[in-house]
Amino acid sequence: MMEFFAENGNELLFKTWEHFYISLVAIVLGVIVAVPLGVLLSRVPKFADRFISFIGVLQTIPSLAILAFFIPIVGIGKIPAILALFFYSLLPILRNTYIGVRDVDRGVVEAGRGMGMSNWQSIISMELPLSIPVIMAGIRLSTVYLIGWAALAAFIGGGGLGDFIFDGLNLYQPSLILAGTIPATILAVIADRSLALLENKLTPEGLKDSYETA
Template identity: 80%
Template sequence: MMEFFATHGNELIIKTSEHLYISVAAILLGVLVAIPLGVLLSRAPNFADRFISFIGILQTIPSLAILAFFIPILGVGKLPAIIALFFYSLLPILRNTYIGIRDVNPGVVEAGKGMGMSALQSIIKVEFPMALPVIMAGVRLSTVYLIGWATLAAFIGGGGLGDFIFDGLNLYEPSLIIAGTVPATILALIADRLLAYLENRLTPEGLKDSYETV
């Protein structure tokens, strides 16, 4: 073990940083796109069901195929990896945002309107805070998945911990495979716990008894 760290310690730090960068960039793009889109879809439920089903069909495409698809368009490296992972982040966040906003108690929304709230104020001050636990569940799920899938970025030269895994498979060295797998798993667990803490902090006090934070 000590010999491995002496040989690959610096590289492990670099690859872990690359892995984290790719994952965080993809999930941030997913949040910036999927949450506003989910809110908009909650205003058009008939179209929303068909659109979310279409996104779900796209996500059945193998991740390696998506990565390969972007090579002729964006070349190789971190950018196509981030864009491909961004597509995979959309469905859980989009679906949970739509469901969370849709299922807000209509009586609470009507009460807000009765107080003179505009549609935008209702979303910001009433609907979004009440839907936050459901939305965050989608963000947590996407984040955990993306950190695992980010190992595939090595397939197109995107770097990250996947480099260790691919090198280990090519050279038949289990230590390299472990060096890529274990840190990715740890990153996913840490990210899930941090997002759970953030969810708990952001959820209005009155709703915490209604949702179980895992």
């Protein structure tokens, strides 16, 4: 194993960075799209259930088929890989944002409006902060999944640690498979722990106390 790192250390670092970059861009795009959409859907619950179910059905499409779908549109490389991963990031974030905002105590929301808050101010100052733990659970789940799925980018020339994994499978070299698998697992653990710290920082103090009491 040490010989492998001596010979391929630089390439391993580069592939790890590619893997991280693909996953990061996809999850950021997912948050940018799914969180506002989840808030919007919380205002139309009858439509929201149907829409989220529709997105859930779409996500049963095999990931390789999604990758193949984007190739004629944007070619091969990182862009179709990012778009496919973005597509798969949507459901957990969208569903958790919708549920989190929907389940905020209506009495608290009405009290805010009674104090003169607009709908927008209520969302920013009350509803989103109070639903942070639920939203962040969806983001953490999506992030861990995406880091694993990012290995499929190798199929379409997107790079990342999947290159090592698939080369190892094709050449029957366990060292290559491990070189792709172990860093991806470490990335997933680090990302999950980092997002847990961010969640703790963003969660209002009073809400932290109620979770600890529960």
